[in-house]
Amino acid sequence: xxxxxxxxxxxxxxxxxxxxxxxxxxxxxxxxxxxxxxxxxxxxxxxxxxxxxxxxxxxxxxxxxxxxxxxxxxxxxxxxxxxxxxxxxxxxxxxxxxxxxxxxxxxxxxxxxxxxxxxxxxxxxxxxxxxxxxxxxxxxxxxxxxxxxxxxxxxxxxxxxxxxxxxxxxxxxxxxxxxxxxxxxxxxxxxxxxxxxxxxxxxxxxxxxxxxxxxxxxxxxxxxxxxxxxxxxxxxxxxxxxxxxxxxxxxxxxxxxxxxxxxxxxxxxxxxxxxxxxxxxxxxxxxxxxxxxxxxxxxxxxxxxxxxxxxxxxxxxxxxxxxxxxxxxxxxxxxxxxxxxxxxxxxxxxxxxxxxxxxxxxxxxxxxxxxxxxxxxxxxxxxxxxxxxxxxxxxxxxxxxxxxxxxxxxxxxxxxxxxxxxxxxxxxxxxxxxxxxxxxxxxxxxxxxxxxxxxxxxxxxxxxxxxxxxxxxxxxxxxxxxxxxxxxxxxxxxxxxxxx
RNA sequence: GGGCCGUUAGCUCAGUCGGUAGAGCACCGGACUUUUAAUCCGAUGGUCGGGCGUUCGAAUCGCCCACGGCCCA
Numbered sequence: 182x183x184x185x186x187x188x189x190x191x192x193x194x195x196x197x198x199x200x201x202x203x204x205x206x207x208x209x210x211x212x213x214x215x216x217x218x219x220x221x222x223x224x225x226x227x228x229x230x231x232x233x234x235x236x237x238x239x240x241x242x243x244x245x246x247x248x249x250x251x252x253x254x255x256x257x258x259x260x261x262x263x264x265x266x267x268x269x270x271x272x273x274x275x276x277x278x279x280x281x282x283x284x285x286x287x288x289x290x291x292x293x294x295x296x297x298x299x300x301x302x303x304x305x306x307x308x309x310x311x312x313x314x315x316x317x318x319x320x321x322x323x324x325x326x327x328x329x330x331x332x333x334x335x336x337x338x339x340x341x342x343x344x345x346x347x348x349x350x351x352x353x354x355x356x357x358x359x360x361x362x363x364x365x366x367x368x369x370x371x372x373x374x375x376x377x378x379x380x381x382x383x384x385x386x387x388x389x390x391x392x393x394x395x396x397x398x399x400x401x402x403x404x405x406x407x408x409x410x411x412x413x414x415x416x417x418x419x420x421x422x423x424x425x426x427x428x429x430x431x432x433x434x435x436x437x438x439x440x441x442x443x444x445x446x447x448x449x450x451x452x453x454x455x456x457x458x459x460x461x462x463x464x465x466x467x468x469x470x471x472x473x474x475x476x477x478x479x480x481x482x483x484x485x486x487x488x489x490x491x492x493x494x495x496x497x498x499x500x501x502x503x504x505x506x507x508x509x510x511x512x513x514x515x516x517x518x519x520x521x522x523x524x525x526x527x528x529x530x531x532x533x534x535x536x537x538x539x540x541x542x543x544x545x546x547x548x549x550x551x552x553x554x555x556x557x558x559x560x561x562x563x564x565x566x567x568x569x570x571x572x573x574x575x576x577x578x579x580x581x582x583x584x585x586x587x588x589x590x591x592x593x594x595x596x597x598x599x600x601x602x603x604x605x606x607x608x609x610x611x612x613x614x615x616x617x618x619x620x621x622x623x624x625x626x627x628x629x630x631x632x633x634x635x636x637x638x639x640x641x642x643x644x645x646x647x648x649x650x651x652x653x654x655x656x657x658x659x660x661x662x663x664x665x666x667x668x669x670x671x672x673x674x675x676x677x678x679x680x681x
Numbered sequence: 682g683g684g685c686c687g688u689u690a691g692c693u694c695a696g697u698c699g700g701u702a703g704a705g706c707a708c709c710g711g712a713c714u715u716u717u718a719a720u721c722c723g724a725u726g727g728u729c730g731g732g733c734g735u736u737c738g739a740a741u742c743g744c745c746c747a748c749g750g751c752c753c754a
Contacts, residue, residue, distance in 0.1 A: 193726055194691060194708050252717070259714035276714060294707075308715050331692035331706050333718045338692085340749045352692095442682095445751085537754095667750095680748065 194328050201291055202324045216299035216322055218247040223268025225304065226312060234306035244314060246271055247299040247322065249351065252332060255290060261313075264298055265351070272313040273300050279317045288321070294332075295325035343675050356670075359663045363671055365481045366659055367434060370454060373473050379430045379456055384419035386412060386436065392637065393417030393576070395619075395629045397440040399449075412438035417576065417650065418637045420457050421605060425645045432456035434655065445667040446597070449676050452655040459646040462604045463588045466649045467565050470592060470600060471500050474563070482662060489595050489661050494562050504568035505552055505586075512556045521548055541625055545570025545585065560593035569603075575615040575631060577603035592653075599658055602651030609641035 205211040225244065229237065248264035248271075258277040263270045277285035292298070302316040330336040335352040342349040342356070349356045375381065389408070391398035393415030401410050416433050423431050434454045441447060458465065478485045478496045485497035503511065510516055520526045524544045531538055536550045548570055560566070568586040571579060577587035589603035606612050616638070619631035659671040669675035 192691060192708095197708070254716045254719050255713085256716065256719075257713035259716085261716045261719085263717080272717075274715075278714085307717090309717080311715095311717075313715090328691045328707060331718095333706065334693040336692075337694095338688095338749085340688090341692095343749090678748065 195326055198293060198324065198326045198328075201293070202326065205321070205324060211324065213320070213322060216247060216320060217245065218266075218299065219245045221266045221268040222246065222248065222264075222271035223266075225271055226269060229304055230312050232306075232312075234310075237304050237306060242304040243302070244304060245299065245301045246273075246314060247297070249297050249325075250292065250294055251329075251351075253294055258285070260289070264300070272307070272311055273298075273302070273316050273319070274305070274307070274313050275300075275316045275319060280319070289319060292321055293325060293328070295327070295329045296321055297323035297325070340677075343669055344677055344680065346673055359659075359665060359671060360673060362481060362663050363659045366477065366662060367452075367655065369477050369480055370473070370653075370655075371434065373476065374432045374456060377430075377469070379432045379458070380428055382420070382423060382428065382431050382433055383435065384416045384423075384433060386438075388413050388419075390632045390634045390636075392631060392634050393419075394437075394439075395575070395631060397628050399438050399440045414439050415453070415652070416455050417652070418634060420455055421645060421648070421650065422637065422640045424457050424459055424605075424648050425640045425643055429459035429646065429648075430457065443676060445669070446657065448656070448668050448672055451668070451672075454653040454655055455650065457605070457648055457650040459648045461649045462647070463567070463590055463602055463649050466602045466651045467500075467502065467590055467592075470565075470602070470651065470653075471563075478662070487594075487661060489664055490666060492561065492595060494594055494661075496563060498562075500563040500565055500592075502565040502567060502590075505548060505566055505570070506568065508556045508560075508566055509548065509552055512559055513551075521551065527551070541622060541627070543570075543572045545572030549573050557593065557598070558596035560596055562594070564593045565590045566593065571615075574603065575619055576606055576612070578606045578608075579611065594661055597657055597661075598654070599661070600651055600653040602649065605645065605648040605650050607641060607645040607647060609638055612641055613638050 202211060225246070229242065246264065246266070248266035251263045251265045251270065253260060253262040260275045262273050262275065264273060275285070275289060280289070299320045299322050300314060300316045301318040302314040305313060305315050307313050330348060330352050336342060336348050342353075346356075350360070371381065387401065387403075387410045389410060391411035391414050393413075394417070396414045398411040398414050401412065402408070403410050415437055416435065420431055420433060432454065433456075434452065436450050437453045438450050439447075440449065443449070458469075475485060475496050478487060485495065487494045487496060506518070506521065509521055510518060516530065520530055524547065527544055527547045528538060531547050531551055534551065534554050536547075536554055538547065538550070542550070552566075556566075567590045568580065568583070569577070569589040569591070570585060571577075571587055574587040574589050577589040580586045580588050587603055589601075591598055592600035592602075606615070613633075616631060616633040620633050623630035623632070656668050656671050659665070660668060663671060665671050
């Protein structure tokens with residue numbers, strides 16, 4: 182059966198390449214490991230790209246390069262090819278007469294596009310001025326058995342780009358650049374927070390009680406302990422335990438898991454930055470966020486006007502700040518404050534907007550439904566929305582002047598939520614009461630409602646200093662900065678259904 | 682979950698009214714010592730996503746399924 186599949190799988194080109202490999206095996210070591218390069222393509226272009234042909238001739242530079250052969254143009258006794266390494270491409274000029282007798286025809290010409298080569302030679306410029314290596318020693322380091330996608334159109338099929346990301350990375354510069362930017366963003370944030378006095382930590386990915394967010398968790402099982410465990414939906418409660426423990430400023434950049442549907446904005450596992458700062462409040466975090474994102478744009482993209490899907494967002498001008506209620510009234514000018522101030526009129530507004538309501542919804546939840554329906558997608562330039570109702574903020578500190586809302590904000594760009602932060606609820610008794618409310622909702626059938634985490638309450642009872650905390654969705658931030666329409670474009674290996 | 686679109690050679694794509702499947706690139710053979718989508722000559726390559734049905738005959742029409750994309754909930 183397996184044999185049958187193999188035969189089916191064997192395309193003509195793969196067969197030919199297997200035969201070439203078989204010959205290589207007979208001739209010696211088919212997969213050598215002893216070649217060492219001394220430079221990568223990007224360094225060569227940076228250092229010698231601007232040099233005149235005469236200068237390169239006057240002081241010969243000898244280099245060893247390696248990479249995947251991406252193109253080849255054979256013209257009788259001479260050939261050009263490009264090899265690609267992590268930093269870019271460099272052209273090789275290979276001629277028959279400087280190689281050992283028979284090597285050019287019997288070896289080099291039998292290699293295929295996609296094979297991985299090591300080459301040694303002198304830098305020079307071609308007639309058209311392209312920096313190239315005049316090769317006098319070249320070896321096949323790895324035989325590729327499968328052909329690459331077509332050189333001109335590259336790899337366009339979305340599904341293959343996601344399922345075989347390595348092909349996408351080989352063929353598409355834009356894809357490579359996207360993931361380089363992703364890494365630069367994460368590096369910048371790590372350095373920014375570290376330099377601001379935050380300590381990077383790691384907290385459990387497997388939790389007995391999944392806390393810190395309202396979402397359905399993945400469940401797993403620990404065999405030796407014979408107990409159920411959950412993949413975390415957020416690190417929040419553990420990070421705040423660390424604040425109780427005296428690690429006053431901490432951050433973690435790591436994966437969260439949520440057992441929900443997939444979309445252009447949702448992947449079951451996604452990367453989150455969470456950070457906590459003691460002796461600070463949510464205003465301090467809004468300021469920090471604004472500062473960090475502005476610097477991030479400058480440093481990573483070299484500009485503060487970001488183009489996303491044809492729209493431009495300015496990170497240079499001060500970010501807008503308004504409350505949930507203000508934003509609802511601002512984007513629904515026909516509404517008066519009293520229309521959303523009590524549950525009966527708010528229900529009418531929601532019904533007018535065709536928002537399905539549940540009996541369990543209080544005024545706060547209804548306001549948020551109205552906000553999500555009429556405001557969220559219109560928050561284009563960077564905007565902080567503040568004063569979220571207590572009802573939808575079970576871990577946030579109650580506002581001193583208006584106990585209906587919390588000292589909380591969310592941050593939006595391009596109509597999408599990027600961050601969520603608040604002054605932390607460090608009143609253990611209030612927190613216990615909020616957990617009880619959540620458990621009631623869970624018992625009433627809300628699969629996303631929180632568990633009661635007694636251990637966390639105990640931690641709070643030991644005293645957590647006044648603290649503000651925030652989470653930033655790294656994937657959505659990367660989407661924004663790389664102009665990616667789907668979260669799958671910024672995840673190296675996005676979740677896919679099994680193919681067959 | 683619903684709607685729309687897509688799935689044809691290794692890759693990128695055509696395929697008319699239902700009548701035995703096409704191109705470019707890649708690959709194979711040949712020519713060629715500054716090419717860069719190299720060029721020129723010649724040849725090979727197909728489970729048309731899967732299944733069922735309609736039909737003398739299906740890549741094409743119908744139904745079901747799978748996977749993907751976009752939009753909506």
